[in-house]
Amino acid sequence: MLLAGNAGQGRHQWNVSVAGVERVALLANILEILYPPAMFCAKFTILLQIQRIFASHQKNLIYWSIQALIGANFITYFATFVAFIFACWPREKIWNPHIPGRCISTNASIIVTSAINIISDVTILLLPLIGIKKLHLPAKKKIMVGAVFATGAFACISSIIRLVYSIQLTNTKDVTWAISPVGMWA
Template identity: 35%
Template structure:
């Protein structure tokens, strides 16, 4: 009798509402941040650069990831696996496959946007920073292609979608851990790139601390990436995949949207100056194309 009651209680449990709520709210926040970024770049500074367009692409992919995760939720993710029919589970695995690919593409494009943004900020004053960002951009682009290939043939979810692939697909845990580990390493490297150059700038201590703070927002994304890594192993060994996969997917959404918001926050100083502080940005159109540190902190002297 007690076993039957426990079974009924477990069957009634659901993480679906929380999954849908987070999958909608975080992309909405990112969309707002990117919209403010584009407004600032187009209507205040007069020019939209390649890094802005890349963050738009990343936003589209992040929204696509959330849509795929919502589809997973409608097909059983967030409930216990024994309550999900085989047909629903198959459809969920297809949506999971789509979310894995869009998540990783978005993740890499966010990194590429950061690197182009750094080139605009530091390129004219630091040839070293410009070269580092230039070559690392191509490394991330090549890694994105390799990563897409590896993840597309990992056993989860490929073997569940196409059972005959079970003996031909790649072991999921090593592929996912290698992919996530390299993502974390590249995240830390990318977010650390501007810090030495900010340290060498000639400016007031208060301004330097503010610039450091702005560029350090990205490390919050690194923390999310590390937390997400913890859930990777759980998903690859669990017998209740539809229940235990929820946390991993939600941290994935958090990571993407955190990166998009952090990248956009660095561009909003002219908007804040105009509408909150009542100041008029002094950047000309040509100056905005250079995207110097004066867009982050006015009256900055770069040395």
């Protein structure tokens, strides 16, 4: 993101050189390709931790919910990863629009991924609540344990804000300006 900022990301496109716009497009595509595996690994780790805490010796609702979420996240992020890798053919067309070739619109991928992130984040936030409810602890301690897991609400809020900025990004010609908050909230 720092390299993209130096190239012109976060500035209005009319204040950025053509070379800067091309560099932002290249770096944005690299970040788009790195985002799905990074997000999958982060969510996979969190889900395994929840499984270890609440379903380590039993195959209950939490266990099967975690398995379903891991599978759904893998499919979603793998499809997004492939879509961004093959966004243009030849790949150089991503940052150099004057080269002959063709590109798919990645707008749908960006918005769908943002929406799925919200669903996934909310589900991951709610899963521990089921386990906490079944703990043999006084209500006050359950609330305290729940508060620790509730810090995950920030991920949900970030996903919602990212979706709003992603929609704005798909509706503007000033990409160098509009892409910055999408990356910040990712």
